[in-house]
Amino acid sequence: MMEFLTAHLLTLILFLPTVAALVLLFLPSTAVRALRWTALVTSLIPLGLSLLLWQRFNPGGELFQFVERAAWYPAIHSDYHLGVDGIALTMVILTTLLTPLAILASFNVQQGVKAYMILFLLLETGMLGVFMSLDLLLFFVFWEVGLVPMYFLIHQWGGEKRHYASLKFILFTMGGSLGLLLATQMIGVVTGTYDLPRLLQIWPGLTTPENNLFGLPLATVKTIAFWAFVIAFAVKVPVWPFHTWLPDAHTEAPTAGSMILAGVLLKLGAFGFIRLVLPLFPVESQLYAGWLAALACLAIILGGLGAFGQDDFKRLVAYSSINHMGFVVLGIATAALAGASLDGTIALNGAVLQMFNHGLYSAGMFFLVGVIYDRAHTRDLNAFGGLYALLPVYGSILIFVSMASLGLPGLNGFVSEFMVVRGAWPVFTLATALSMIGLFFTGAYTLKALWKVLHGPLNQNWKGHISEINGRELVVIAPLMVLMLVIGFWPAWIVDVINRAVGLWF
Amino acid sequence: MNIVTYQPSMLLAILPECLLVLLAAMILVADLVFPRDQRSAFGWLTACGFILVALMAVLFSRPGETPEFIFGGMLRHDWASFTFRLIFLLGASVTALFASDEPTDRRFGEFYFLMVIATLGMSLMASSANLIMLFLAIETTSLPLYILAGFRILDQKSVEAGIKYMLYGAMTSAVMLYGFSLLWGFTGTASLYEIARQFQVMDRASLLLGGAVLLVLVGFGFKISAVPFHFWAPDVYEGAPTPVAGFLSTASKAAGFAVLVRVLLAVFPAATPFWAVVVGLLAAGSMLVGNILAMSQRNIKRLLAYSSIAQAGYILVGLAAHSPLGTAGTVYYLASYLVTNLAAFGIVWLVGREVGSDDLDAYAGLGKRNPTVALAMLIALLSLGGIPPLSGFFGKLLVFGAAVQAGVQGESWLIALAFVGVLTSVVGLYYYLNVMKTLYRPGVDEHSLRVSSAWRVALLVCVAGMLFLGTIFTPMFQLAVAATGGWF
Amino acid sequence: MSFPILSFIIFIPLAAGLLILALPAERKQAVRVIALTAGLLDLILAVLVYFLYDLSAGGYQFIERVEWVQPLGISYYAGVNGISVPLVLLGALVLTAGVMVSWRIEDRPREFFAYLMFLGTSVQGVFCSLDLFMLFFFFELAVFPKFLMIAIWGYPKTRDYGSMKLTLYLFLGSVVSLVGVLAMYFTAGLHTFDMLALEKAGFSMAFQQSWFLVVFGGFAILGGIFPFHSWAPDGHVAAPTAVSMLLAGVEMKVGAFAALRVAIMLMPEGARFWAPLILALGTVNVVYGALIALIQTDFKYVIGFSSVSHMGLVLIGFATLSREGLLGAGLQMFSHGIMTALFFAVVGMVYDRAHTREIGELGGLFQKMPLAAIGFIIAGLVSMGMPGFSGFVAEFPIFMGVWRVMPVVAIIAILGVIVTAGYILLVVRRVFFGTLPARLESTVGDISALDRWVVGGLAALMVIIGCFPTLSRMVPLVESGVMQILALVGGA
Structure with missing residues (x-):
């Protein structure tokens, strides 16, 4: 047996x-x-x-x-x-x-x-x-x-x-x-x-x-x-400019579908790069790594800007995926150019970890959007406001997950994005620098979303019409939050596994 | 050539012909004796007579390994004449059964008498080895048929058909006779096989040969209704009593082919390349004209007439190939065509009598009225179209095969002829399918048609024949090959 | 040879058809039961052949031979190899399925089922033939059942036109190749129609080059080759459901099979010479067929044109003359046969209930007939070449074969795949999803138990073959057949 x-x-x-x-x-x-x-x-x-x-x-x-x-x-x-x-x-x-x-x-x-x-x-x-x-x-x-x-x-x-x-x-x-x-x-x-x-x-x-x-x-x-x-x-x-299907698909998908879509399906693409493109085409990868880095950089900046421009909560989160996945691609591009050097290895480690992390917090974000949508039947950010007062537990969770996605040190997003940037900086200095500006937009749209939903003046319509997150939903989000926290504080257990694999590959 | 004028054993060789004369006499007697309302008895009598004659022929008149000339070289007793005799007898007996309900204005005796005489003439046509005998035989066949075609003297169309047929027949006979006289004049002999020998020793033969071939072909072309000697066929088929039309299109056509093949192969072996091309042109013309004109016909008898012109074209393809396989194909095709077309005309006769119209629309709803009859019609049409498992398929296969065989052996124009053949057979299938579709279209009348037992038996024989010749090919094919042995 | 299993497979439908014709017209139920029994018996025997075929021995098996016309070297010579075994199974499957979906025919069921059975005999006869004459005999045997079934039971508006067009096109094809076949027979000079003997006839290069196209083209018309494909959509649409299933599912394979068996295997040099042309025409089939399917508004026409598109892949596979290409073509014949039979079955079920096939007038049928919808979706996925379904298993090797000979064709033909995805998804969405028109609310009900078996059975087969190409014996069978072809054709 x-x-x-x-x-x-x-x-x-x-x-x-x-x-x-x-x-x-x-x-x-x-x-x-x-x-x-x-x-x-x-x-x-x-x-x-x-x-x-x-x-x-x-x-x-x-x-x-x-x-x-x-x-x-x-x-x-x-x-x-x-x-x-x-x-x-x-x-x-x-x-x-x-x-x-x-x-x-x-x-x-x-x-x-x-x-x-x-x-x-x-x-x-x-x-x-x-x-x-x-x-x-x-x-x-x-x-x-x-x-x-x-x-x-x-x-x-x-x-x-x-x-x-x-x-x-x-x-x-x-x-x-x-x-x-x-x-x-x-x-x-x-x-x-x-x-x-x-x-x-x-x-x-x-x-x-x-x-x-x-x-x-x-x-x-x-x-x-x-x-x-x-x-x-x-x-x-x-990768920009092939991204236009994503906002539509994410926005229209059912909550769980979006969770899987953002959490796993997007990783298939990145995984394909790591598993097939880099090892099968090392020469070509090196040759065209610059292009890839440029596209990644564009994805980060434009994804962030795109997200900032949205009034639909789910669409905003969808665009944020483009933004976050840009870092994965940046890491891959770095590895493609730098190969087995220290920078390359760190960047690739960061990329893989970012895949895992993004899987956690994007699934979480989509889930939380779904939770509020189930209750409010709208995702229009302008229709919310001041809900923290009504939904303190939900609000706290939303802030927690958003911070993870924002890259707040202590939560998982920071670790992987830092590794990618650390690896990419010496290789693609300009692209990385521009990506840092993109990171600024990340902060901007995340805070915009939080502000529009939780803070500001309370939209009186919701009073008495909206209920707190329930037990089943807590069970869904809890494991994700735990992992975000654990990786944020102690990433070694997972990075070790990834790092050895990366080492064997290159 | 070892020609013996007379031996008693020669009588055995023409036993069937003698018996036919006897049968004719019996019919005349019976016409006096039998009560007038027992008309179907004549059909049975004649049919059984034909079958008996055929049986006798099989038992006693079987030719030997080598062909013999009998009665001073007038006749040739060989497998070709034997086979065709059986084909004629089969056709005649089926026609007799189909005709047993025909309203013949109370002159049944004469009707069947004429049929027997015509059959006798055909039988002699197939075995003639002498120009004079040949001409006599052709006229013995033609004269009764002229009368039969115009047998319904109260029906204008029938009378017109009879006269038209006779005029055309007489004219083409005259041209043919002129050809015969040329042959005789140049060679000094009337024996077909002697003429061929004379041609071989003559030097300036080509022009003369060509002319004779063309003149003779006119006569035979009329008999087989090949283009351009086909004009009579639609009118005559339409006007003549339907069983007669069926007989004309099958047995009479087969007789025409029997002499055509014999004369071309026996008399003009020296001119083979020439007549093969001429026959090929006739074939192509017949296939094209027959099929294309048939498409627009609304009268089923005219449609079948044009189809029979086209079928003559297919059969000619086998002859144009001038090979044993080709002529064997011709024989097979003729046998198959006989049972097929007789069945079709039998059904046309039934519908014509019961519905009173030969228009295509009269067939609408037949599938509901008489499913079995409709199925038989379907089978006949499919056989005409050359679809397995029916006899027409194998016939077509053989004649086209012969053309292709000659084609791959050097005469590539025959491949073109085969292509003309297969392409026109697609056209052919079109109008056969149209009729089939009509059979299963809803019709106005739902009453089933009254069918006599004689008619039923005749149809059954035809259908069985089509299926037999379409699946168990070997017996008939071997017979056809044997018949070919009598020509070559 | 102890038990003439192939003869039983060939003649059971014929016997059943004759028996049915002999019954009185009122006994409709008896007619149906006989037809179904015959279909099932045929299927059982076909399954037996499928599993009893000895893969390690290969070659032609279950051979039966009886002299037919000895003077001409014609014999009744039956045998199957790896290519034909799946096709025999296909024939039996679709025949049985056809009987099941036609269960409720009320207009002259006696004739309908009898003709259906005759058609079954015809296709099985072709697949089992080792004698060229016999192949032809059975090939043309199909003419009249096809014609009559469309002309009598077909879609009233187009049946006259459709039946005539289909029959004449196919007859044209068959007689043209008949001339070619006769030329082969006489040129070989072996006095036999035995195809195994003709394989060794050693036709000259010039002969093969001049005659290959005649024979191949004639048969390929039945396979739906461009530009002689237009009979297919018109004929399929005009035909009643069961006949559409058999026509598109099996008869088109008969054409392709005959083209392969006679033209390619007996004249390999000719095939090599003309392969680029066939490849080009097949590519046009794939892309053009898919594009035309995209703009159809009639549900059934979409499927009709999809058949044209998919048969193009079979032709492409043939034209590569490579191991992969031929393997894929052999698989595609089976896969497409099952798939399109399922398509037409579902189309028929929809039409029977909604009485319209205009896509614009349909919608939301998933709620009413979920299993039929799922069956259609699965067939659609097969036709898109989705991995995990039989279509992928078939199409992938075809493309590999194309890469060997002409990579640019692979790139063009793959466009057909994306277009296929487009029209399948559009049709699925418009017919099965969306809102159910009020008119259909009351008239449309779920499918019958027999229909369920058809849909479920065919769909399950496609998944099984797609997931287990080797375990299901399908690939090893076809591969062993392909090896025989390669032995003749030479090459990789």
Whole structure:
């Protein structure tokens, strides 16, 4: 039993949500309570297993651990090949943590509970698969699989403009991944394998007779493939100017959908950069790192400005994601240029940690927006005001989470953003300096939101019409807050794991 | 050539013909004896007579391995004549059954008598080996058919059909006869096979040969209603009593092909490249004109007439290929076409009698009125269109196959001919499908049509024939190959 | 050979059809039961073949041979290989599904089911043929059931036009390739239609180059190749549901299969010579078909044009003549067959209830018929090539094959994928989501139990193959068939 568990731990984590979804399929759709609790309980099992994974993971050991391999599609040399390194591990934890919380947050969903829960669980499998895949084709499979449940979650349970937003979301992401698909095919044809560890050995140093491929110089082909990968991931992160789907999708998605979208889905893009782009295209990455840094810088500044300009609370938070994810990209760009140097390593560490952190506080922010929206049925910032007096607990939590996202020292956001900036400064001094200005906007819009909602004159309409955050909601937010605090004070436990993985990569 | 004037055993070879004469006499007698209201009895009598003759032919008149010339070289007793004789007899017996309900103005005896005589003439056509015998046989066939076509003397259209048919027939016969006289004049012999030998030793033969070929083709082209000698067919089919039209389009056409093939192969082997092209042109013309004109027809008999012109074109493709496979295909096609078209005309006759119209719209709702009859019509149309598992498919396959065979062996124009054939058969399918669609369209009348047992048996024979020839190919194919052996 | 399983697969539908025709017209229920029984029997046997086919041995198996017309070298010669086994399964599946969705036909069910069964015999006959004549025989056998079923039971407004157009196009294709086939037969000079013997005939380069296009083109018309594709949407739309399913699901595969089996496998050099053209036409199919589907306002036309688009991928796969491309094409034939059958089944269910197919007049049907909607969505995901579904498993190798021969085609054809995503999502949204028109509130009910089986079964298959391409035997089967093709074609 234990042996089986160890040998197939990743598979179990990966497919338990699918199994749970199948179980839900056979429950009657009227048994709403049963559906909710089954979904919640079954999503806690992967969380437990991934904690086991964390505990058994040997940071000093091999690069990929818990490797599993089975024939999947041998005809085109693709295997079911799973494994995690320290970076993937943190992402797996993030996913398995956020999913039960999101499910718990969706207990107030009334319509189509069965389909909702099934889609959520399938979404979890899709996301986990991306982090665990050690096969390029499998990576792509899970990459796309996650889109469908998300599309329907937005489409069915979203806000007013959900049709527009969902279509925009899926067409942007699918369109973005066309290049990824083509490049994947091309790599498979050229190398005859999709196995990532092998590809990492073969592809970067690939040479062909006369350095020609399809009648083009090899370097050109590689550059095109590089950009195909970059665009696919850049859409997902999203990097400016590929970000326009995000505010719409986030705003229209149901609360839990936004939590997952911001918390995990955006990380898929950044993860793609770290897992595929940097190792497969080291030369090209170095060459074009400046561009990437510039885009990151623009994302930070424009995302911040964009957020500041919003009157819709949720939209504001959505734009803040662009702003925060900009730091991840900046860290990645630094690593791309600086490579294994100290600066590069620090920046990359910061980027990964920022991914984790952003997962925590953005999910928290979206959840808190959802909480107030459920009560007020509006997200217009101008309609609120002075609510701190009515909702002291909620207000305190909102301030706490906002401060984490703002980068207040002592909370988690500060640690990762500091690491990124520390790493990036010597490499991209100008971009980093400009990003610091962006950070100023971060402060501005966060405070604007807090001020508009909690402070100022009390909007009398709400008196007696709005209730304090309830127990279930507290259960959702509490673990996130704890983690934010813990990482803020003592980041070593997680940075250590990430750092060793980064060290092994470069 | 070893020609013996007379031997008693030769009588056995023409036993079927003798029996046909006997049958004709019996019908005349029966016409006097039988009560007048028992008209379907004539149909049965004649049909059984034909079948009996066929049986006798199979039992006693089977030709030997090598063809023999009998009666001083007048006739050639070979597998070709044998096979065609069976085809004619089958066609005649089915027609007799279909016609047994035909309102023939109380002159059934004459009707069947004429049919038997025509069949006799066809049988002789297929075995003639001498110009004079050939001409006599053709006229023995034609004269009764002229009368039969105009048999309904109270019906203007029928009379017109009879006269038209006779005029056209007489004219083309005259042209053909002129051709015969040329042949005789240049070679001094009337024996088909002797003429060929004479041609081989003559030097300036080409122009003469060409002229003779063309003149002879006029006569035969009329018989098989190939373009451009087809003008009579739509009018005659439309006017003539329907069973006669069916008989004309099948057995009579088959007889025409029997002599056409024999004459071209026996008399003009030296001119093969020339006549192959001419036949190819006739074929292409027939396929194109027949199919294209059939598309716009609203009268089913005219439609079938044009379709029969087109079918003649397909059959000619087999001849144009001038190979054993091609002529075997011709024979197979003719046998298949016989059962197919007879069935179609049988149903046309039924609908014409019961509904009183030959218009396409008269067929609307047949699928509801008589599902079985509609199904039979469907099968016949599909067979005409060349769709498996029906006989027409294999016939087409063989003739086009022969063309392609000759084509890949060097005469590439035949491949073009095959393409003309397959493309026009798409056009053909169009109007057959149109009729099919009409069958299943809702119609005004829902009463089912009255069907006699003789008619039913005849139709059953035809349908069985189409299915048999469309799935179990081997027996008929071997017979066709054997018949071809008699020509080459 | 102990049990002639392929003959049973071929002739069970025929026997059932004849039996049905022999029944009196009033016994409608008996007719349906016989048809369903025959379909299920066929399916069981097809499943048996699917699992009993010996992968390690490969080649043609379950061979049966009876002389048919010996003088011409024609025989009844049945056998299946890795390419045809899935197609036989496909034929049986769609036939059974077709019977199930047509259960409630009230207008002359006797003839309808009989013709449906004949169509089943025709497709199975083609898939099992090892004799060129036999292949043709069964190929053309389909003409009249197709025509009649569309002309009689089709959509009243367009059935005359649609049935005629479809039949004539397909007949044209088949007779043109017939000429080519005859040319092959006579040129080979082997006096046999045995395809295994003809494979070794060694046709000259000039012959192959001049005749390949005739044979391939003729058959590919049934496969929906541009610019001879326009019969497909018109015909599919005019046809009754079950016939649309069989036409798009199986008959188009018959065309593609015949083009592969006869043209490519017997004239590989010709295939190599003309491959760029086929590749180009297939690409036009993919992109053009998808773009046209995008602007359709008739629900069924969208699916009709999507078939054109997807069959383009099959043609592209053929044209690559590479292992991956052919593998993908073989898989795509099965995958698209199941998918489009499901599409048309759902379209039929919607039309039966709403009595309109105008997308603008539909909406919100998810509430009324959720399972049908889910089935349609799954088929839609397959058609978008979404990973995890059979479409991806099929399309991915096709694109890999294209990369080997002409990378630019991959880049163009992939546009078809995004356009497909566009029209599928639009249709799903407009038909199944949004507000339910008041008119439909009372008329539309949920689908019947038999319909549920159809939708559920077909959808489950697509997921199973998508998730377990190898475990489900599908890929190994097709791969073994592809190896046989490659042995003839040469190349990677």
